[in-house]
Amino acid sequence: MYNTPESASSKQPSLTLREAFAQTEYILPGHSDRNINVLQQAFADIDGDLSSDQYGRGQVIEDFQKQMADVLGKESAVFFPTGTMAQQIALRIWCDRHNSAKVAYHPLCHLEIHEEDGLKELHHIQSILLADQDRLITLADVKQMDQDIACLLLELPQREIGGQLPPYSELQAISEYCRKQGISIHLDGARLFEILPYYQKTAAEVCALFDSVYISFYKGIGGIAGAILAGPSDFTAESKVWKRRHGGDLISLYPYILSSKYYYEQRVGNMEQYYKEAVQLAQWMNKCTAIHTLPEVPVSNMFHIHFELPKEQIEPILIEMCQATGVGIVQYLTDKKEGAHCSTELVIGARYEHVPQDRIQKALAWLDQRLKEVTANQ
Known part of the structure; x- marks a missing residue:
């Protein structure tokens, strides 16, 4: 069950945005966590006698x-x-x-x-x-x-x-x-x-x-x-x-070479899928209050999200969203226009297809409602 915007907003965030993002059930951007498993997967089927x-x-x-x-x-x-x-x-x-x-x-x-x-x-x-x-x-x-x-x-x-x-x-x-x-x-x-x-x-x-x-x-x-x-x-x-x-x-560079070859062959054929998913997500995000993407229609699997409010206002809301919906979309923010606005980068990869679309839409609906409340009080 999701928290409502009102119940979530009554809580004071105790985590940073990056921490809240990392603890969500579903993370939208990227391929996977950058941990040792990235190397273990790439080497799982490599012949140990292969010369470096x-x-x-x-x-x-x-x-x-x-x-x-x-x-x-x-x-x-x-x-x-x-x-x-x-x-x-x-x-x-x-x-x-x-x-x-x-x-x-x-x-x-x-x-x-x-x-x-x-x-x-x-x-x-x-x-x-x-x-x-x-x-x-x-x-x-x-x-x-x-x-x-x-x-x-x-x-x-x-x-x-x-x-x-x-x-x-x-x-x-x-x-x-x-x-x-x-x-x-x-x-x-x-x-x-x-x-x-x-x-x-x-x-x-x-x-x-x-x-x-x-x-x-x-x-x-x-x-x-x-x-x-x-x-x-x-x-x-x-x-x-x-x-x-x-x-x-x-x-020797073989740990980098073999992992590069492995993930290239795993993912190069999926770039069109990632691109189409980015276009879809940007379309949904552009319907949210006080948000626009750059480009409006992505031309690759990446785009920037611009929030028309200062970082100090947006960051607590995004932390709340992570905790209320279990969906992680944004893990950092960068100030823009002398602190009046803020933005972030989003890159779609292998994770996105494993996130139920209704969870993404509910998370964005939550965010839209919360931003409407904030902008109405400006």
Whole structure:
């Protein structure tokens, strides 16, 4: 039996939002808890006599690199322990080849806001920021950038603004322009497989627009860690040298490789399902009082939820919702517009299909009623 909004609101929350979320019966986002079981599942059927890789060599790593190069339609691929390492190296190689220490990307690119300026401090590369931070890079932005740029990086989808995507025709136009201008173009495809249902393209078709591409195995795929950097054979050969320089040539990477392969094969075929479920959930959420999603209609399995009330008002309500309905939708909030609004990110994965839809709808009805009460008293 659910508590009513009135009875739930009379209780003072004793848990943080993250704790309340974790204790719910049904959690909507993600694949599973990130615990040791993720590794145990991946290794359950592995032959214990299988030889490990050593310093980037061996059947385990070479077979997987070949598999991913084929999937991405590139000549060659290299497995990296982190995407941060892979992308800094990719941009360094393109800068060296163009004899220019300038790259262009979105103001909210991962390299700009999450890596402690590693690109600048380690490689002395200057970033040119294109477009306003709340919109996508367009062909017009690219045409107006400094012509001394070595490489343009595009992130698909653009995570920090809700996972938005440009029209495919815009991507094609940007790619064609860069190639005519002699500018290398790199894909931050950490979530590449998640966008394929929307574009109705294969990974190779999307990657054909780019000179190099990075993909992640712990984000949408849900592995432990690890990344692939793919491109021409001479490019990946050079990336291996830089990988060694960065300390990325661990004696063995097989726990990451085997788990990446396992979860890739488990989940890559489910991306269309996750995408459709995200569209459905966003539609329901947009009917709630003081809530809107970005994008309004998701273009992948991720979107942002924006609450039109301050974090200090929304957080206790969400804690109440977890306790009253047993459904966990949101585990953290970020202040927006000087604290007047707040938001969060939601990514649909393997968990969602196991949550009864009537439980989701009842939880959202509870939330809508509670928000109506709050906004009526504003």
